[in-house]
Amino acid sequence: MRGVVAAGHPVTAGAGADILRAGGNAVDAALAAMLMSFVCEPMLTGLGAGGYMLVAPPGADPVLLDFFVEAPGRGLPPGAAPAPLRSVDVDFGDAVQAFNIGASAAGTYGAVAGVAAAADRFGRLPLAELAAAAVRAAREGVAVNEQQAYLFAILEPIAGATPESRALLMPGGAPLRVGDVRHDPALADALERLAAEGPAPFYTGDVAAAVSDWILARGGLITREDLAAYTAVAREPVRIGYRGTTVLTNPPPSAGGILLARALALLDRDVPPPSVGAVVAAMEAAQAERTPAFLAGLADPGFLERFAAGRLGATTHISVVDDEGWACAVTCTNGEGCGEVVPGTGIHLNNMMGEQDLSPFGFHAHPPGRRLPSMMAPTIVLGDAGPRLVLGSAGSNRIRSAILQVVVGVLDHGRAVQEAIDAPRIHVEDDIVYAEPGVDTSALEAAERTIVRFSARNLFFGGAQAVERRGGALSGGGDPRRGGAVALAD
Secondary structure: OOEEEEEOOHHHHHHHHHHHHOOOOHHHHHHHHHHHHHHHOOOOOOOOOEEEEEEEOOOOOOEEEEEOOEOOOOOOOOOOOOOOOEEEEEEOOOOEEEEEEOHHHOOEOOHHHHHHHHHHHHOOOOHHHHHHHHHHHHHHOEEOOHHHHHHHHHOHHHHOOOHHHHHHHOOOOOOOOOOOEEOOHHHHHHHHHHHHHOOHHHHOOHHHHHHHHHHHHOOOOOOHHHHHHOOOEEEOOEEEEEOOEEEEEOOOOOOHHHHHHHHHHHHOOOOOOOOHHHHHHHHHHHHHOOOHHHHHHOOOOOHHHHHHHHHOOOOOEEEEEEOOOOEEEEEEEEOEOOOOEEOOOOEEOOOHHHOOOOOOOOOOOOOOOOEOOOOOOOEEEEEOOEEEEEEEEEOHHHHHHHHHHHHHHHHOOOOOHHHHHHOOOEEEEOOEEEEOOOOOOHHHHHOOOEEEEOOOOOHHHOEEEEEEEEOOEEEEEOOHHHOOEEEEEO
16 A cells, blocks of 8 residues: 545545555645645635644654744834724534634735645655646536535635635535535636746735735735745654654644643543543643743743643644655645635635634734744654554644544544544533533533533534554544545555
């Protein structure tokens, strides 16, 4: 077997597997899948997005490539006021979450820079070959599946926010339904240009100028200076011991990885497997660390060392492992999009500046150029023979709880990776425990905890995609909550 790809859509996973069969490594496969996800999963990701890629090359040090969204505003007059954010409610069925959209919700995108940097540093095949399937799919169209139709339906307030987003995401005037074929020729053109010219047009050329002019004219903050200054950054991952393995995850200035590590460090002190109560306690302890001082310090040199010394002891997602020992985990998000689609560019901009989870102490408080403190945490678990588990999740503030429970399921309960992903989940936030059917909440009830029970498995609890190596054999798990799929490259 050449390798395994787990992703948020069957066509996304298939694009990655095809690249493995063509001789690409795990990073090539992840990039091809990532580009295809822009076509197949347009409400979740795209060229206007940001993310992180964690790479463990065989026989070399692992690297976290940070291409997440930055706070915009370079070169604007002091005190320049953005247009008011527009709040919309998204109904998950058993819970409602408010999201903020509009031009001022858009931050400086990094996905284009991330693709180019990863291909240049780790890739084996030409970027044009990695993008070819996505270009073809965007031109010929992709049929909407059940999970994507659900996303189009619940995110209708965002898809229909502007004439441009309605034309792109609701071409018939209503949310796309199962079986509808969606085309995106502007995205196809943009992907071809990225493959041929690299990232320059998107950061210093005509595309960058079009994006900045469009957003500034509508009260947003992205300037040409912001785009010209953007670059992907290579970082050393966080390392934490857990049950005799080494867990690698996202370091500061991201917040999700270090909070995941905090929860794992707490659970590692107890005899396995942890109870539901212990998992809830670890989640709450990690959440309690997310204070104003924590968020303010994330970008400071030495913050990880200071945090780890007292607490650690010893974020659609794609996971790939190949037969050469390469492992790659990449999480990329557009949030839900801000509703601003820039004509002729193929770009639907993110709404990261309007995400409450990224700005819990006030919107537009981050200085221009600051990477936002994302919850995304691509993660690799290393065993004695190399990568043991490669995973990550979508899901806003539920990302770290989804990853935590999959790791516990595989390493503590001995579950196969798909079984661990399928298992019912919990999430703790603001002293409320959210629970899927099947979670034993008796101890929590006895402690008189406030519990919100979901009637069925729900994408509210994240979308974990993972690949596992067990006994020399590779297998994958796709999260049914978000239409996850696994593709094997024979």
